[in-house]
Amino acid sequence: MRHCLVLLALLLSLPLSAAQLHLELGATSRQWSSAELLAHPQAREISIDQDVSYQQPMHYRAVPLALLLEGVNASDHLQAVALDGFAAEMPAAPLLQRGPAQAWLAVEDPGKPWPALGQGKPSAGPFYLVWTAPQASGIRPEQWPYQISTIRKLASVEARFPTLLPDSKLPADSPVRQGFALFQQNCLACHRLNGAGDAQLGPDLNVPHNPTEYFQPGYLRQLIRDPQSLRQWPQAKMPAFTQSVLSDQELDNLLAYLAHMAKRRP
Structure with missing residues (x-):
């Protein structure tokens, strides 16, 4: 029993494994690992004054989402699929704009995991769509999908x-x-x-x-x-x-x- 507890403690102390983000954008398909995104030349530290999921100010390392949406036009329709089956329908135009509200893909560092969303719940990682100045464009809470695994381009609803x-x-x-x-x-x-x-x-x-x-x-x-x-x-x-x-x-x-x-x- 003691050996089992020691093994469990060791496993819990290990960093999370790197995650994969799948982009299915019509003719363009790509996978990004969390390590690649954290090291992206356009990645930067951002502050969110009032995070929708955590209900408090948060700080993230993030990449402007528009940079990852190669070949996507403002008239296109996107869907962000989460690990738990949540599927957020999103018009592409707000995601591509550079301001005043701007969409960012926050990336969870496996070595520095984000806090849990609640007791018995995981974090918002590995990938989380967050916004700076969301009120400037009327961004709704449903436009902050978390635990994202895939972003894909689809026909309209x-x-x-x-x-x-x-x-x-x-x-x-x-x-x-x-x-x-x-x-x-x-x-x-x-x-x-x-x-x-x-x-x-x-x-x-x-x-x-x-x-x-x-x-x-x-x-x-x-x-x-x-x-x-x-x-x-x-x-x-x-x-x-x-x-x-x-x-x-x-x-x-x-x-x-x-x-x-x-x-x-x-």
């Missing part, structure tokens, strides 16, 4: 998953259409709907039933605003969508989209 689309007869300014845009930004990273989507983290939000059908309206709002206040369990991963992330009007629009889609199952 509408083209890939037509069963997510609301009724085409709806006017352009319909709350349902606005809710669909919010669903893509805030929900599709973790949830599927009508079986459509790439995420593998949360349940489907329309099959077999839609949350607008089995939650009382007040409790559904409470679940979105503060999931842990409604039901608690240690492995819960759904974040709280506060007023600063999703206004009351935006929440109304999101719920309008979900209720609309309850009548549009395949």
